[in-house]
Amino acid sequence: MADRHHVLLRLAVDLAILTVRENCLHVLVIERDNEPYRGQYALPGGFLRADEDLPEAAERELVEETGLDGRSLHLEQLATYGAPDRDPRGRVVSVAYLAIAPDLPIPVAGSDAQTAAWMPVGNALGGKLAFDHGRILDDAVERAKNKLEYTTLATAFCAPLFTISDLRHVYEVVWGTELDPRNFNRKVANTQGFVLPTGDKRAPETGRPAALYRRGTAGYLNPPLLRNGIGA
Amino acid sequence: MADRHHVLLRLAVDLAILTVRENCLHVLVIERDNEPYRGQYALPGGFLRADEDLPEAAERELVEETGLDGRSLHLEQLATYGAPDRDPRGRVVSVAYLAIAPDLPIPVAGSDAQTAAWMPVGNALGGKLAFDHGRILDDAVERAKNKLEYTTLATAFCAPLFTISDLRHVYEVVWGTELDPRNFNRKVANTQGFVLPTGDKRAPETGRPAALYRRGTAGYLNPPLLRNGIGA
DNA sequence: TCAATAGTGTCTGTGAGACACTATATC
DNA sequence: GATATAGTGTCTCACAGACACTATTGA
Numbered sequence: 001m002a003d004r005h006h007v008l009l010r011l012a013v014d015l016a017i018l019t020v021r022e023n024c025l026h027v028l029v030i031e032r033d034n035e036p037y038r039g040q041y042a043l044p045g046g047f048l049r050a051d052e053d054l055p056e057a058a059e060r061e062l063v064e065e066t067g068l069d070g071r072s073l074h075l076e077q078l079a080t081y082g083a084p085d086r087d088p089r090g091r092v093v094s095v096a097y098l099a100i101a102p103d104l105p106i107p108v109a110g111s112d113a114q115t116a117a118w119m120p121v122g123n124a125l126g127g128k129l130a131f132d133h134g135r136i137l138d139d140a141v142e143r144a145k146n147k148l149e150y151t152t153l154a155t156a157f158c159a160p161l162f163t164i165s166d167l168r169h170v171y172e173v174v175w176g177t178e179l180d181p182r183n184f185n186r187k188v189a190n191t192q193g194f195v196l197p198t199g200d201k202r203a204p205e206t207g208r209p210a211a212l213y214r215r216g217t218a219g220y221l222n223p224p225l226l227r228n229g230i231g232a
Numbered sequence: 233m234a235d236r237h238h239v240l241l242r243l244a245v246d247l248a249i250l251t252v253r254e255n256c257l258h259v260l261v262i263e264r265d266n267e268p269y270r271g272q273y274a275l276p277g278g279f280l281r282a283d284e285d286l287p288e289a290a291e292r293e294l295v296e297e298t299g300l301d302g303r304s305l306h307l308e309q310l311a312t313y314g315a316p317d318r319d320p321r322g323r324v325v326s327v328a329y330l331a332i333a334p335d336l337p338i339p340v341a342g343s344d345a346q347t348a349a350w351m352p353v354g355n356a357l358g359g360k361l362a363f364d365h366g367r368i369l370d371d372a373v374e375r376a377k378n379k380l381e382y383t384t385l386a387t388a389f390c391a392p393l394f395t396i397s398d399l400r401h402v403y404e405v406v407w408g409t410e411l412d413p414r415n416f417n418r419k420v421a422n423t424q425g426f427v428l429p430t431g432d433k434r435a436p437e438t439g440r441p442a443a444l445y446r447r448g449t450a451g452y453l454n455p456p457l458l459r460n461g462i463g464a
Numbered sequence: 465t466c467a468a469t470a471g472t473g474t475c476t477g478t479g480a481g482a483c484a485c486t487a488t489a490t491c
Numbered sequence: 492g493a494t495a496t497a498g499t500g501t502c503t504c505a506c507a508g509a510c511a512c513t514a515t516t517g518a
Contacts, residue, residue, distance in 0.1 A: 006279030008240045011314070011325055047238030050323070054314040080312045080327050082243070082286040091282070093243055093327075095312050150382075165470080183508060185471065190506090207469030208515035223506075226455065397497080415481060417498065422479085439496030440488035455479075471514070478507085487498070 009091040013057040014045030014133065016078065016140035017066065017099040019118065020157050020173045026118040027137055028066065029129070033114065036088045037130030041119065043137065045094070058097040065116060066104070074100040074156035078140055086132050096136045098143055100156035145174055150224040152194055155215040163202060163210035164188055167195070175227055187225060193218025241323040245289040246277030246365065248310065248372035249298065249331040251350065252389050252405045258350040259369055260298065261361070265346065268320045269362030273351065275369065277326070290329040297348060298336070306332040306388035310372055318364050328368045330375055332388040377406055382456040384426055387447040395434060395442035396420055399427070407459055419457060425450025 017028040029041040044065035048057050054077065059070030075097055082093040121141055127134055147153040148171060155162070157170040168184045171177075188194055195213035203209040249260040261273040276297035280289050286309065291302030307329055314325040353373055359366055379385040380403060387394070389402040400416045403409075420426055427445035435441040 005281040006242050007282040009243060009280075010238050011241060011243070048241075048314065048325075049237040050239040051316050052314075053316060054312060054325075077311055079309055080286060082280065082284075082327070084283050084285060093280075093286075095314070095325075163470090180508070180510085181469090182471075182473095182510080187507080203516065204469060206467070206517055208471080210470055223458065224456070226507090228508095395497090412481070412483085413496090414483080414498075414500095419480080435489065436496060438490050438494070440498080442497055458480090460481095465518100467516105467518085469514100469516085471512105473510105473512075475509085475511105476507100477509105478505105480503100480505085482502085482504105483500105484502105485498105485500075487496100489494100489496080491492105491494080 007091055009093055011048040012045050012087075012092050012094040013048055013054060013061055014043045014094050014096050014136060015058065015061055015065065015099055016043055016096060016137055017062070017101055018121070018140065018144055018157075019101045019103055020170050021103045021118060023173060025121045025141065025173055027121050027124055027140075028116060029119045029124060030065065031115040031117075032130055040130045041124070041128065042130035043096075043133045044114075044116065048095075054095055058095075058099075062099060065114075066101075068101070068104070070099075074153065078136070078143060081132055081136060083132065094131075094136070096140070098140045100144065100153060102157060102159045141174075145227075148174055149226055150221055152216065152218055152221060155195070158215075161198065161200070161202075161212045161214060163212060164195070165210055167213075171225075177227065191218070191221055191225075192216075194221065239323055241325055243280040244277050244319075244324050244326040245280055245286060245293055246275045246326050246328050246368060247290065247293055247297065247331055248275055248328060248369055249294070249333055250353075250372065250376055250389075251333045251335055252402050253335045253350060255405060257353045257373065257405055259353050259356055259372075260348060261351045261356060262297065263347040263349075264362055272362045273356070273360065274362035275328075275365045276346075276348065280327075286327055290327075290331075294331060297346075298333075300333070300336070302331075306385065310368070310375060313364055313368060315364065326363075326368070328372070330372045332376065332385060334389060334391045373406075377459075380406055381458055382453055384448065384450055384453060387427070390447075393430065393432070393434075393444045393446060395444060396427070397442055399445075403457075409459065423450070423453055423457075424448075426453065 019026050028044060030044050032038055032040055032042050044061060046061050058075055062068060062070040078096040078098040080093060080095045121137060124137055125134055154167055154170045158166050164185050168179055168181060172179055193216040196216050198212045198214055200212040201209040202212050251258050260276060262276050264270055264272055264274050276293060278293050290307055294300060294302040310328040310330040312325060312327045353369060356369055357366055386399055386402045390398050396417050400411055400413060404411055425448040428448050430444045430446055432444040433441040434444050
């Protein structure tokens with residue numbers, strides 16, 4: 001720790017906020033109204049303040065950008081990005097956080113009065129986002145896909161009360177696959193602590209009403225709910 | 233990105249280098265010969281330099297502390313720690329990396345001439361390490377345990393040539409459990425790309441010689457090799 | 465009645481856990 | 492021979508995938 005080559009830098013905390021709406025995975029983006037990358041879309045974020053810890057900063061940004069209470073959302077550290085040229089304004093290292101939200105009505109205009117919008121992740125990938133945010137989004141989606149397998153993260157995409165169909169829909173949209181509803185039902189029912197029955201029901205537009213559930217207390221799925229052939 | 237409350241800070245890159253030796257998991261620690269925490273053990277690390285990316289810095293520290301070529305070791309970003317008071321010298325945020333090494337003869341004295349040593353992780357947990365390095369080590373061990381389940385990471389703990397017993401020993405030590413040698417053999421043999429037969433054999437002190445293997449090309453285990461009841 | 469969604473039951477193949485048995489080395 | 496480690500075969504149970512069937516609503 002005694003070397004003299006170190007550099008002073010600013011630390012950004014950027015958020016990849018994912019949700020499922022209209023049969024596809026969306027990410028919250030803001031339109032930049034300052035240089036650099038003016039007019040382009042970017043992930044919401046901001047700089048770390050003097051007396052802040054990283055999770056605090058992430059939660060603060062979440063509130064500022066979406067108006068949501070960070071404690072009600074799933075929020076976890078994703079990774080840190082530090083290429084020397086990643087920000088043309090100077091040396092900025094970014095700690096990215098992954099947030100998972102239920103289908104929200106519409107992002108509240110942040111206190112920064114920036115234009116926030118939900119964008120399908122398919123549109124956001126492929127170099128469309130400012131800075132290295134496309135790469136961050138890639139990693140966020142990959143993390144979400146993986147965590148659905150062995151954790152109860154899927155419930156974080158759902159409203160407080162949800163049906164088994166809702167939950168299955170999350171898996172199908174995030175993974176981009178189709179799942180057998182009957183096998184999925186059995187799997188969820190047999191996993192202790194994944195979902196809790198409430199006794200209530202919700203009628204769809206047509207068809208038999210579905211039982212409503214609440215998140216269970218389990219954090220991990222044991223055994224996991226595996227995709228067919230990852231990394232194969 | 234326009235707020236004015238941001239802080240300039242230094243970024244540390246710290247390494248949790250794990251290996252298996254003598255039936256227990258060890259971590260590489262250095263004895264600090266400067267304040268703060270003088271005389272205490274800490275994870276090796278250093279500050280990010282002006283033109284460095286994070287993986288570069290991690291690899292540089294690895295070479296400086298162990299004399300090893302970073303490209304031959306498994307090295308991955310673990311997490312970033314930024315509590316405002318984590319370093320008494322001022323605002324320092326640390327990006328931690330997890331490195332996995334085979335059982336090395338002895339750590340080479342780094343170019344910093346610091347005293348490096350392998351310490352059993354059991355001894356290093358519980359507030360023995362400087363800064364928040366105990367917490368970092370906790371997270372590193374947890375990550376390693378989890379990745380053994382669904383990736384081929386265990387081979388990174390082994391020398392280039394290893395037996396199935398060696399590989400099983402890694403699982404047993406890292407997980408702290410016993411595995412059935414016969415079922416383990418079958419599992420490894422049936423997982424394409426986990427290990428490659430070399431045709432050579434190695435005789436133990438007593439008993440039948442064991443076939444030697446090399447790492448395969450697969451990165452993921454499919455299906456995974458699950459512990460009994462995680463998070464239960 | 466039909467259409468649509470919710471939910472149960474059954475069969476089958478794969479693979480994990482348990483464990484008997486065989487193989488090959490040193491002493 | 493004894494002992495120690497390496498490796499194979501077999502049985503059983505749990506569970507995933509496939510899919511026939513029943514249940515409950517609105518039109």
